[in-house]
Amino acid sequence: MIKIEHLVKNYGSNCAVDDISLEVGEGEIVGFLGPNGAGKSTTMNILTGYLSSTSGRVSVAGIDVLNDPLNAKRQIGYLPEQPPLYLDMTVDEYLNFNYELKGCRLDKIAHLGEVCEVVRIGDVRKRVIKNLSKGYRQRVGIAGALVGNPQVIIFDEPTVGLDPKQIIEIRNLIRGLGKQHTVVLSTHILQEVQAVCDRIVIINKGRIVADEKTENITRVIENNRRFNAKICGPQSQVLATLKTLPGITYAEALAERDGDAVTYMIESAPGVDIRKKLFFTLAERGWALIGLEALGLSLEDIFITVVNKSDEESAPTRYTRRTRSRARNSLEGQVASELVAEADRRREEASVLGLSDDADTDSDRSGGSDGN
Amino acid sequence: MFAIYKKELRSYFINPIGYVYVGVFLALAALLCCYTTIISGSYDTSAYFMYMMFAFVILIPILTMRLFAEERKLRTEQLLLTAPVTLTGMVLGKFFAALTLFASTLLVSCINFIPIYAVAAAERGNQDYDFYHIGPVTGELVGCLVSLLLIGAAFIAIGTFISALTENQLAAAVITIAVIAGMVGIGVLNNYIDVYWLRVVLSWVSVYSRFGNFANGLFDFAAILYYASLSFVFLFLTVRVYEKRRWG
Numbered sequence: 001m002i003k004i005e006h007l008v009k010n011y012g013s014n015c016a017v018d019d020i021s022l023e024v025g026e027g028e029i030v031g032f033l034g035p036n037g038a039g040k041s042t043t044m045n046i047l048t049g050y051l052s053s054t055s056g057r058v059s060v061a062g063i064d065v066l067n068d069p070l071n072a073k074r075q076i077g078y079l080p081e082q083p084p085l086y087l088d089m090t091v092d093e094y095l096n097f098n099y100e101l102k103g104c105r106l107d108k109i110a111h112l113g114e115v116c117e118v119v120r121i122g123d124v125r126k127r128v129i130k131n132l133s134k135g136y137r138q139r140v141g142i143a144g145a146l147v148g149n150p151q152v153i154i155f156d157e158p159t160v161g162l163d164p165k166q167i168i169e170i171r172n173l174i175r176g177l178g179k180q181h182t183v184v185l186s187t188h189i190l191q192e193v194q195a196v197c198d199r200i201v202i203i204n205k206g207r208i209v210a211d212e213k214t215e216n217i218t219r220v221i222e223n224n225r226r227f228n229a230k231i232c233g234p235q236s237q238v239l240a241t242l243k244t245l246p247g248i249t250y251a252e253a254l255a256e257r258d259g260d261a262v263t264y265m266i267e268s269a270p271g272v273d274i275r276k277k278l279f280f281t282l283a284e285r286g287w288a289l290i291g292l293e294a295l296g297l298s299l300e301d302i303f304i305t306v307v308n309k310s311d312e313e314s315a316p317t318r319y320t321r322r323t324r325s326r327a328r329n330s331l332e333g334q335v336a337s338e339l340v341a342e343a344d345r346r347r348e349e350a351s352v353l354g355l356s357d358d359a360d361t362d363s364d365r366s367g368g369s370d371g372n
Numbered sequence: 373m374f375a376i377y378k379k380e381l382r383s384y385f386i387n388p389i390g391y392v393y394v395g396v397f398l399a400l401a402a403l404l405c406c407y408t409t410i411i412s413g414s415y416d417t418s419a420y421f422m423y424m425m426f427a428f429v430i431l432i433p434i435l436t437m438r439l440f441a442e443e444r445k446l447r448t449e450q451l452l453l454t455a456p457v458t459l460t461g462m463v464l465g466k467f468f469a470a471l472t473l474f475a476s477t478l479l480v481s482c483i484n485f486i487p488i489y490a491v492a493a494a495e496r497g498n499q500d501y502d503f504y505h506i507g508p509v510t511g512e513l514v515g516c517l518v519s520l521l522l523i524g525a526a527f528i529a530i531g532t533f534i535s536a537l538t539e540n541q542l543a544a545a546v547i548t549i550a551v552i553a554g555m556v557g558i559g560v561l562n563n564y565i566d567v568y569w570l571r572v573v574l575s576w577v578s579v580y581s582r583f584g585n586f587a588n589g590l591f592d593f594a595a596i597l598y599y600a601s602l603s604f605v606f607l608f609l610t611v612r613v614y615e616k617r618r619w620g
Contacts, residue, residue, distance in 0.1 A: 011620070048454040049453070049454055050450055050453050050454050050618070051618060052618050052619050069456075070456045070457075070458065071456070073454060073455060073456040074456045076454070078450075078454045080447065080450045080454075082447045084446075084447055084448040084449075084450045084451035085446075085448065086379075086383070086446075086448055087446070088383070088386045088387065089383075089386070093382075097375060097378075097379050098451075098455075100374070100375035100378070101375040101376065101379075101451070101452070101455045101456075101457060102455055102456060103375075103456060144451070
C-alpha cells in the first residue's frame with residue numbers, strides 16, 4: 001500500500017531522513033517510534049506530499065507521490081501533529097470544507113454522518129471548534145482525515161496532550177480504523193504502539209533501527225521486568241531484604257511516599273517472575289505490600305535492546321558491545337525528556353485506574369461542557 | 373480551488389475583519405465622493421477615484437494580510453497542502469475570494485453616484501437649452517471603475533504575495549501598506565523630479581501615472597495590460613514561494 005525506497009531528506013547540511021526503505025501492506029497498522037527529531041514527522045510529511053524528498057521514491061497505493069501528487073493525495077488522510085483546524089468554523093462547516101476540498105463524490109450527508117459516528121463527535125457538530133476541548137478537537141481532526149474514505153490514514157502523534165481517558169479512546173478508535181484502512185502513526189510512547197500497532201518501526205536519527213512485529217518487541221520487553229513496589233516498613237531493612245532476595249538484580253528506594261509506605265524500584269532477572277516470592281517474603285516479615293506496579297521498558301532501553309538484538313543477528317558478537325555503548329551515549333541526552341514525559345503519563349494513567357470516578361468527571365468537564 | 377474560494381470568502385464574514393473592511397471602504401468612499409463632487413460643486417469624478425486609490429493603501433492590506441499568514445501560523449496550511457489541490461488552485465482560490473469581496477464593495481460604493489446623477493438631472497430639468505453636457509460622463513466613470521478594479525486586483529496580488537512570506541499578520545499588513553504606498557507615491561513624487569529619464573522610468577512603473585489617462589477619459593489598454601500583468605506576476609511569485617518552501 002505504501003512503498004518508500006531509499007528516502008533521503010536534507011535540510012541544508014542537516015540530514016533529517018537518511019536512506020529509509022519501508023513497505024506497508026494493506027490493512028496494516030504500523031507505528032513509527034522514535035525520540036523527537038528522529039525523522040518521523042519528516043517521513044510522514046514527505047509521504048503526504050507536504051514536503052518533497054531530496055532523493056528516493058515514495059508511492060501510495062501504487063501512485064508515485066512526486067509524479068502524480070493529486071491522485072496520491074486522494075488516497076491519504078493525514079492528521080498532522082497539530083490538527084489543522086479552522087477554529088472559527090463549526091465542526092459541520094469544517095467537515096464540509098474537507099469534503100469539498102478533497103473533491104469527494106460519496107453521498108455527503110450519509111458520509112459525514114458516518115464519519116462523525118466513527119469518531120463520536122455527533123453531539124458537537126453544530127459547535128464552533130474554538131470552544132471544544134482538546135480531545136474533541138483531536139477527534140475532529142481525525143474526522144477530517146477520514147473524510148473521503150482514504151485508503152491510507154496517517155497520524156502524527158495522535159494522542160499528545162490528551163488526558164488518559166481520551167488517550168485510551170483515541171487508541172481504540174485507531175485500532176478500529178485499522179480494520180478498513182492502512183494506518184501509519186508516529187509516537188514517542190512505547191505503550192502506544194504496543195497497544196495499537198501490528199508492527200513497530202523504530203526510527204532514530206533518520207534511520208530505521210528496527211522493524212519488527214509487535215509481538216516480537218513485546219517478547220523482548222517481557223524478558224526484563226521492572227516494578228514499582230509500595231511497601232510499609234523500615235526503609236533500610238526493606239531495602240536490604242529486597243537486595244538480597246534471589247531473582248532481584250537491582251533495588252532502589254524512590255522519593256515517593258504514600259503515608260508510611262515507601263516506593264521501591266525493583267528490577268528482576270530475565271525470565272523470573274518475582275512477584276509471588278516478593279509478596280510472601282514481605283508478608284513473613286510483617287511488612288505490607290500495598291502497591292505493585294509493573295513498569296515497561298523505557299524508550300531508551302528498548303532502543304538499546306533492539307539495536308543490540310538486530311546487531312547480534314547480523315554482526316559478529318564482538319561488535320555488539322561497542323554498538324551498545326554507542327547507542328547508549330547517543331541516546332542519553334535525547335531520551336531524558338521522553339523519560340520524564342513517560343513517567344508523567346504513567347502516573348496519570350495510574351491515577352485513572354485508581355480514581356476512575358474522579359477522572360470521569362474530569363474528562364466530562366473538559367469534553368462536554370467546556371467553553372460554554 | 374472552489375472549496376478554498378468559498379471557505380475564504382465565508383471566513384471574511386465569520387471574522388469581524390470582513391465587516392471592518394466593508395464598513396471602512398464604504399464610509400471612506402461616501403466621504404470622499406461627497407467632498408470631491410457635491411461639496412466642491414463639480415461633476416468631475418476623477419478626483420474621487422484618485423483619492424480612492426490612496427485609500428486602497430489602507431483598505432487592501434486589511435483584505436490580504438490574513439490570507440496565508442494566518443494559515444501558516446495556525447498550521448492549517450498543512451491541510452491545504454496535503455489535500456488534492458494544486459498550489460496554483462490554492463493561491464487563485466484565495467486571490468479570487470479577496471477580489472470578489474473587493475469588487476462587490478466597489479460595486480456597492482457606486483450608490484455614491486446616484487446623488488450626483490440626481491443633481492445633474494435636476495439641473496438639466498431647470499434649463500431648456502442643451503448646448504453642453506451636464507453631469508458626470510458615464511463612459512469616463514465606467515473606465516475609471518474598471519481601472520480601479522484592476523488596480524485593486526494588482527494590489528491584492530501584491531498583498532497575497534507578502535502574506536505568503538510571513539506568518540505574522542501584522543507584519544504582512546505593514547509591509548503591504550509600505551509597498552502599495554510606494555507604488556502609489558512614486559507617481560505623486562514624479563511631479564517633483566527634474567531628471568528626465570528617471571521621470572520616464574518612474575512613470576512607467578507608477579500605478580498612479582497610468583491612472584491619469586482614465587481620469588482624463590481615455591480608455592488606456594496599455595495600462596489595463598500593465599495592471600493585469602502585475603497581478604499575474606505576484607500570483608505567480610506566491611505559487612513559487614510555496615513551491616520553494618516544499619523543497620526547502
